[in-house]
Amino acid sequence: MAVSNKQVIFKNYVSGLPKESDMEVIESSIQLKVPEGTKDAILLKNLYLSCDPYMRGRMTNLETLYMPSFEPGLPLSGFGVAKVLDSTHPDYEKGDFVWGITGWEEYSLITAPDHFFKIQHMDVPLTYYTGLLGMPGMTAYAGFYEVCSPKKGEYVYVSAASGAVGQLVGQFAKLLGCYVVGSAGSNKKVELLKNKFGFDAAFNYKEEPDLNAALKRYFPEGIDIYFENVGGKMLDSVLLNMRNHGRIAACGMISQYNLDHPEGVHNLVPVVFKRVRIEGFLVNDFFHLYPKFLEMVIPHIKEGKITYVEDIAEGLEGAPAALVGLFTGRNVGKQLVVVSRD
Amino acid sequence: MAVSNKQVIFKNYVSGLPKESDMEVIESSIQLKVPEGTKDAILLKNLYLSCDPYMRGRMTNLETLYMPSFEPGLPLSGFGVAKVLDSTHPDYEKGDFVWGITGWEEYSLITAPDHFFKIQHMDVPLTYYTGLLGMPGMTAYAGFYEVCSPKKGEYVYVSAASGAVGQLVGQFAKLLGCYVVGSAGSNKKVELLKNKFGFDAAFNYKEEPDLNAALKRYFPEGIDIYFENVGGKMLDSVLLNMRNHGRIAACGMISQYNLDHPEGVHNLVPVVFKRVRIEGFLVNDFFHLYPKFLEMVIPHIKEGKITYVEDIAEGLEGAPAALVGLFTGRNVGKQLVVVSRD
Numbered sequence: 001m002a003v004s005n006k007q008v009i010f011k012n013y014v015s016g017l018p019k020e021s022d023m024e025v026i027e028s029s030i031q032l033k034v035p036e037g038t039k040d041a042i043l044l045k046n047l048y049l050s051c052d053p054y055m056r057g058r059m060t061n062l063e064t065l066y067m068p069s070f071e072p073g074l075p076l077s078g079f080g081v082a083k084v085l086d087s088t089h090p091d092y093e094k095g096d097f098v099w100g101i102t103g104w105e106e107y108s109l110i111t112a113p114d115h116f117f118k119i120q121h122m123d124v125p126l127t128y129y130t131g132l133l134g135m136p137g138m139t140a141y142a143g144f145y146e147v148c149s150p151k152k153g154e155y156v157y158v159s160a161a162s163g164a165v166g167q168l169v170g171q172f173a174k175l176l177g178c179y180v181v182g183s184a185g186s187n188k189k190v191e192l193l194k195n196k197f198g199f200d201a202a203f204n205y206k207e208e209p210d211l212n213a214a215l216k217r218y219f220p221e222g223i224d225i226y227f228e229n230v231g232g233k234m235l236d237s238v239l240l241n242m243r244n245h246g247r248i249a250a251c252g253m254i255s256q257y258n259l260d261h262p263e264g265v266h267n268l269v270p271v272v273f274k275r276v277r278i279e280g281f282l283v284n285d286f287f288h289l290y291p292k293f294l295e296m297v298i299p300h301i302k303e304g305k306i307t308y309v310e311d312i313a314e315g316l317e318g319a320p321a322a323l324v325g326l327f328t329g330r331n332v333g334k335q336l337v338v339v340s341r342d
Numbered sequence: 343m344a345v346s347n348k349q350v351i352f353k354n355y356v357s358g359l360p361k362e363s364d365m366e367v368i369e370s371s372i373q374l375k376v377p378e379g380t381k382d383a384i385l386l387k388n389l390y391l392s393c394d395p396y397m398r399g400r401m402t403n404l405e406t407l408y409m410p411s412f413e414p415g416l417p418l419s420g421f422g423v424a425k426v427l428d429s430t431h432p433d434y435e436k437g438d439f440v441w442g443i444t445g446w447e448e449y450s451l452i453t454a455p456d457h458f459f460k461i462q463h464m465d466v467p468l469t470y471y472t473g474l475l476g477m478p479g480m481t482a483y484a485g486f487y488e489v490c491s492p493k494k495g496e497y498v499y500v501s502a503a504s505g506a507v508g509q510l511v512g513q514f515a516k517l518l519g520c521y522v523v524g525s526a527g528s529n530k531k532v533e534l535l536k537n538k539f540g541f542d543a544a545f546n547y548k549e550e551p552d553l554n555a556a557l558k559r560y561f562p563e564g565i566d567i568y569f570e571n572v573g574g575k576m577l578d579s580v581l582l583n584m585r586n587h588g589r590i591a592a593c594g595m596i597s598q599y600n601l602d603h604p605e606g607v608h609n610l611v612p613v614v615f616k617r618v619r620i621e622g623f624l625v626n627d628f629f630h631l632y633p634k635f636l637e638m639v640i641p642h643i644k645e646g647k648i649t650y651v652e653d654i655a656e657g658l659e660g661a662p663a664a665l666v667g668l669f670t671g672r673n674v675g676k677q678l679v680v681v682s683r684d
Contacts, residue, residue, distance in 0.1 A: 066586075066615045066616075231610060231611065235610070250610075250613050251614065252614060253610065253611050253614060256610075261608065262610070262611060263606070263608065264605070264607060264608050265607050265608075265610055266603065266604045266605065266607075267604065268573060268577070268592075268595065268598075268604070268607055269573065269595050269599075270622075271592050271622040272592045272593065272595060272622040272623075272624070273622065273624060274408075274622060275621075275622045275623055275627065277619065277620070277621045277622070278613065278619070278620040278621075279618075279619045279620075279621075280612075280613040280615065280616060280617045280618050280619070281614075282614070282615060282617055285617065
């Protein structure tokens with residue numbers, strides 16, 4: 001009854017930029033049934049895995065993180081979409097589609113599946129539950145609507161704006177009637193921001209020797225809301241351009257994750273006299289809003305008012321490169337890995 | 343009818359640490375009446391002047407500030423307590439005592455006195471209206487109760503804790519049932535914090551080679567609320583010690599005001615995963631709460647539950663040294679200058 005189970009193994013703790021060789025794809029085996037006597041468990045066939053920047057933190061051996069580190073010798077884990085093959089949990093049954101934290105492998109036995117969401121809307125691409133309708137979508141929704149306190153007409157800046165979260169923040173801000181500028185790391189991404197996601201303007205930060213000057217050009221009146229995905233020098237320049245009572249939703253700081261010594265941010269004094277609020281947040285605190293989010297976003301998807309770009313890697317063999325690529329900006333749009341399409 | 347009017351003149355814009363020689367005491371003259379035909383003006387006899395760290399900002403020629411720069415050749419201005427000698431404004435009459443932004447001189451003609459508060463409670467020391475019952479008191483009140491969202495039992499850290507604002511924040515936090523630790527720059531100040539203001543613990547930051555280690559010692563469980571008066575290295579160490587959902591009320595960053603290039607703050611990534619809120623504020627946005635503040639604080643003063651330490655310089659001649667002393671930590675408690683006692 002055992003079948004082969006390909007897995008992406010985390011080899012050892014990482015410092016600096018993660019490399020493909022920090023992971024290893026191996027063949028293991030698994031029974032496609034919840035073991036006899038194991039209560040409240042589900043056996044999943046993983047379909048789509050999500051590559052997310054926060055996973056970099058789990059590659060270090062730090063006790064202070066909000067999630068446990070990966071364990072060397074075991075498969076990575078992360079958000080994914082899966083099909084239930086067997087269940088001893090009353091909330092799930094064979095044939096259900098779910099999304100939640102699963103293993104980077106073909107099949108996973110999950111013994112505490114309480115944080116899985118059952119997928120109700122099957123008339124959208126299932127891959128969306130790794131992005132637009134999954135954790136990154138909820139992150140954009142909670143970060144923008146709950147943390148930024150946005151108002152119509154405000155000036156909104158999004159960094160890493162073509163990424164899994166940023167592309168949605170920009171679209172939400174446009175729906176609300178804000179003026180939205182995004183930055184990204186290639187001209188192809190900048191084109192997407194302007195022509196696909198409807199940002200009012202966009203720029204390639206790699207072509208701007210002076211970020212402060214670039215922001216002054218795009219925001220002559222200053223920035224009301226900064227959706228922070230990047231940190232470091234970008235944050236430092238934004239701080240010089242915030243308006244009075246501006247808000248910074250700190251969603252992530254990807255530019256800092258691979259540095260042993262994070263960069264210094266120098267321009268914090270204006271936070272006082274401009275009354276700026278910088279607020280870190282984690283989507284985990286907002287998942288109770290998921291039904292409300294779906295209610296808002298699904299009609300927008302169906303009416304074509306919200307769109308989403310995915311960067312799809314085929315097969316678990318491609319998963320290490322897909323994950324590593326997040327940190328060099330190789331991905332265009334939401335990076336995910338197809339394990340199986342059904 | 344003209345009388346002599348001693349004034350503290352601002353000589354020129356300052357870079358680095360301000361010096362006494364950046365100011366000059368001169369004798370001018372003034373009529374002790376509002377000039378004929380000048381409506382809505384008051385003529386003040388200044389009694390007590392407040393020395394405040396924010397004044398450093400006004401000594402530079404920066405357009406981005408929230409208050410105008412001082413004008414070279416004219417007297418400095420700042421918060422003070424004064425007696426109305428003459429008035430053509432319907433809200434003020436001769437004999438009133440007021441506090442608000444006045445000149446650093448014996449007598450001031452104020453042509454737009456709308457932001458002066460009339461002093462109603464005369465049964466407390468009048469000097470308190472430069473500190474405990476004036477701008478610094480309102481700053482402590484608004485910053486702690488409105489910005490920090492404090493709860494009983496939380497761990498509160500105050501830097502520059504024996505200063506005009508800090509000493510009150512600590513006492514407010516104790517009244518609410520928080521655990522409060524303060525830091526200051528001398529052992530004498532540390533004694534005050536522990537023995538006069540009732541802080542649970544206090545330390546001399548100049549004797550701590552490793553601020554992060556010091557904070558870990560005083561807050562083994564971490565910090566819920568940091569009342570930020572200092573910035574720079576102190577903020578950087580605090581960021582490593584914040585608890586989940588911690589709050590930082592950024593009231594000021596005195597360690598940075600005299601630097602041409604502000605220090606880098608490196609530990610901002612934990613702001614994200616600990617969901618920390620850093621919020622700058624200015625007391626100007628909260629003066630509508632002043633009556634509520636007085637209602638709360640006056641009974642506490644009378645019952646001896648709130649105390650206040652002042653550092654009093656005698657005479658306008660001592661004003662430049664008193665102001666400069668704020669930036670070297672020479673003052674013990676709220677620094678003010680007596681111009682006249684009646």
